[in-house]
Amino acid sequence: MTSSKLLVSRIERWPIAGRFTISRGTKTQAVTVMAEVSQGGLIGRGECVPYPRYGETPEATLATLQSMQAPLSRGLDRRALQTAMPPGAARNALDCALLDLEAKTAGQRVWNLLGRAAPEPCTTAYTISLASPEAMAAATERVAHRPLLKIKLGGQGDGARIAAVRKAAPQSQLIVDANEAWTSDTLEQNLKGCADAGVTLVEQPLPAGQDELLARIRRPLPVCADESVHDSASLPGLRDRYDAVNIKLDKAGGLTEAMAMADAAQALGFQIMIGCMVATSLSMAPAMLLTRQARFVDLDGPLLLARDRDGGLRYDHNMVYPPEAALWG
Structure with a gap:
């Protein structure tokens, strides 16, 4: 029994x-x-x-x-x-x-x-916290060797922030994450500033539920839903507003739904980002199964901690490696 x-x-x-x-x-x-x-x-x-x-x-x-x-x-x-x-x-x-x-x-x-493909080592984004343009430039300069940086923005003064970051990391691919902080009055100006700086993707510029303007403007670069997308059921209503979706296991409610969500997002033509919260490698490990479907991988949570849990994921320069069985899976 x-x-x-x-x-x-x-x-x-x-x-x-x-x-x-x-x-x-x-x-x-x-x-x-x-x-x-x-x-x-x-x-x-x-x-x-x-x-x-x-x-x-x-x-x-x-x-x-x-x-x-x-x-x-x-x-x-x-x-x-x-x-x-x-x-x-x-x-x-x-x-x-x-x-x-x-x-x-x-x-x-x-x-x-x-029945999924085994995950492979992949490049992960590295996050630069929101601060003054000068402080963000200094933080960026220290990691300018990384090929993919995720830049947290926050509203007023974002144009100066992204310009300062771009100057500090001229070769890096940049993702901008506004965390719902822009408004209908600043949206187009900020998107233009990002496009002028060669930003690859802008994440969640407007508050969830107040993002209908994205369907009515010409988007000069791809825009990714984060707070506006949760599980598979939320995908179809976003097709005219977003070009990409950020799949996070904490929002989806686990890897089971996140895998279904990734398959559905691909079928609808969305680019996929695999994202995370600030957490240990145990949170990142299941998300590694989605990375082969992702255009962007943002699994840097453990890199932002003072210490990770024992037996955590291997991070080597810009790469994150699949989990050992002792950690998860």
Whole structure:
């Protein structure tokens, strides 16, 4: 007789190296929630980052996870999980933990279990936090050797910021992330400034739900949805506004939905970015399965921490490597 699954979850805090600033504020630590599902002497792990932007807190996420012990004891599996919980951070942690457990139980790597291509080493973006143009230029200059940089902008003065960053990194490909901070009055001017600076992609310039202007203007460079896109169901309504979508496991509610979402986004003609929150390698590892479908990979979360968890992903110069089985999958 198969033993029932036991769930253990907890909140973890990981100091950030310095400060991480976007248009919504600054933080000095990453607060993650870990889920561990054990069965038959094996343990599957998953990590999530509750996001206040979507009304999530670590404490509420932990409570939601703890409430899933009874369904797991009754035989809830990963497929049933997709309807038993809504998309979001809690389901992400549990979905990834169940996938890790499935792989360990089968004695296979998770991509073989799922019938997906094995992930390969790939270039990841590196994020420059929002600050004054001078401070952002100085931070950029230190990493100007990296081929792909993601620049956090925040509203007033963004033209000067992006110009300063471009001067500091003349050879790097630049992604700009406004985190919903632009307005209908500044949108076209800021997009032009980005185009003039040779920016490759602009992420979420307008607030989600207030982005209809993107369908009515000529976009001088590709625009990517982040806060406006969550799961597969949100994709069709974005086709006239965005050229790309940022898939994050914490938004989608796990790798299971994120894989379906990536397939659907490709079918609709979107370019794909694989993104992350500031978190440890345990959050990044499942997202590596999506990188072969991605035009842009932004999995630099552990690089922004003062320290990663033991056995984390290998980052070598600009490259991130697939996880070892001991970490995940």
